[in-house]
Amino acid sequence: MRIVKDEAEVKVPATSANLGPGYDCMGLAVSLHDRVRFRATVGKTQVHVRGEGKDRLPEDEKHLVVRAIRLGLDAVGASQVGISLWQENQIPQSRGLGSSASAIVSGLAIVRAIISDPQALDNDTMLRIATYLEGHPDNLAPAIYGGITLAGIHGTSSEEAATTKELTSPFIEMGQEGEDDQEEETDQPVLNADFPQTWAVKIENQYDLYPTVFIPDFELDTSQARALLPEQVPHADAARNVANAALLVSALQDHPELLMAATTDYLHQNYRRAAMPASLDLMYWLRAQQLPAVISGAGPCVLALTNVGDQVKAQAEKVGWKVRTLELDTRGVREL
Numbered sequence: 490m491r492i493v494k495d496e497a498e499v500k501v502p503a504t505s506a507n508l509g510p511g512y513d514c515m516g517l518a519v520s521l522h523d524r525v526r527f528r529a530t531v532g533k534t535q536v537h538v539r540g541e542g543k544d545r546l547p548e549d550e551k552h553l554v555v556r557a558i559r560l561g562l563d564a565v566g567a568s569q570v571g572i573s574l575w576q577e578n579q580i581p582q583s584r585g586l587g588s589s590a591s592a593i594v595s596g597l598a599i600v601r602a603i604i605s606d607p608q609a610l611d612n613d614t615m616l617r618i619a620t621y622l623e624g625h626p627d628n629l630a631p632a633i634y635g636g637i638t639l640a641g642i643h644g645t646s647s648e649e650a651a652t653t654k655e656l657t658s659p660f661i662e663m664g665q666e667g668e669d670d671q672e673e674e675t676d677q678p679v680l681n682a683d684f685p686q687t688w689a690v691k692i693e694n695q696y697d698l699y700p701t702v703f704i705p706d707f708e709l710d711t712s713q714a715r716a717l718l719p720e721q722v723p724h725a726d727a728a729r730n731v732a733n734a735a736l737l738v739s740a741l742q743d744h745p746e747l748l749m750a751a752t753t754d755y756l757h758q759n760y761r762r763a764a765m766p767a768s769l770d771l772m773y774w775l776r777a778q779q780l781p782a783v784i785s786g787a788g789p790c791v792l793a794l795t796n797v798g799d800q801v802k803a804q805a806e807k808v809g810w811k812v813r814t815l816e817l818d819t820r821g822v823r824e825l
């Protein structure tokens with residue numbers, strides 16, 4: 490693959506993942522953006538940051554956009570180059586607004602902008618490569634496609650993988666003791682080695698949705714918030730969560746009146762309370778007023794799936810929350 494341009498500029502939205510019960514699979518893009526300008530150089534990598542992360546983000550090869558560019562170039566078989574970047578960041582970091590996902594997507598979008606065959610890095614391929622770096626696709630999909638998205642990683646349960654492909658008769662005894670212990674080999678092809686097989690679809694939202702984010706002045710690393718989750722959850726909780734996630738798809742499409750019922754989560758929010766008690770308190774305070782609020786991503790931001798109105802906003806601001814009523818970003822990452 491040839492590099493045909495030595496400059497590019499991209500703009501990428503912030504995202505809010507989970508939306509309550511959609512843990513690791515649902516998300517939406519909002520009108521808050523990072524912009525990144527790239528120039529290929531012969532010298533050492535340099536990064537210039539303005540806005541969020543200034544004086545805190547690394548300015549060398551460790552910078553996440555640089556790492557994504559390097560991975561993207563390798564993935565499409567292009568040669569590596571010296572990198573100069575100028576960032577103008579609006580997305581607060583480590584707050585649950587998907588800043589790391591947006592950084593990865595902007596790096597891959599830069600690669601797409603400078604290579605001879607941009608199709609080699611189409612949105613679906615970009616999602617696979619980005620998920621390899623981020624680990625879960627829920628923020629990445631809205632950052633790439635825009636709007637409200639569902640995304641996941643294809644997989645086969647161990648039971649399904651181990652089951653024989655032969656049709657068996659219900660009248661024949663199913664085998665001698667001990668036989669079940671042997672694992673069957675599967676003929677599932679292993680595709681494209683390291684990059685996960687991801688999928689994503691957009692939810693077509695039919696009404697005006699104004700996501701409101703409540704931003705605290707403290708940070709929480711996503712990895713720290715993930716470490717608080719239990720290995721196992723009660724089966725009844727999993728069942729209720731599946732029902733709500735399914736309902737949420739319909740609520741987001743064209744049933745805003747179902748948003749309150751559909752945004753109750755049983756898998757992650759309460760398990761993370763210890764790391765962000767004020768966020769959980771704010772979320773339940775909003776919900777008590779029939780405002781469909783959830784923890785944004787892994788927190789500590791809170792997201793309300795509606796414009797909360799001036800009075801609620803003023804009360805939250807009074808105790809220290811920064812409140813922004815935003816719009817959906819329906820376009821996702823774009824080249825400028």
Ligand SMILES: Nc1ncnc2c1ncn2[C@@H]1O[C@H](COP(=O)(O)OP(=O)(O)O)[C@@H](O)[C@H]1O
Binds near residue numbers: 585
């Ligand atoms: N614009 C950016 N440029 C470079 N790296 C970034 C940027 N935004 C986030 N990161 C990296 O991602 C980390 C935050 O990721 P994470 O804990 O997942 O929080 P978030 O919820 O904001 O995605 C930062 O500490 C930084 O290393």
Ligand SMILES: N[C@@H](CCOP(=O)(O)O)C(=O)O
Binds near residue numbers: 627711714715
């Ligand atoms: N599903 C993830 C989402 C993390 O989002 P972020 O914006 O906090 O990075 C999780 O809940 O861990």
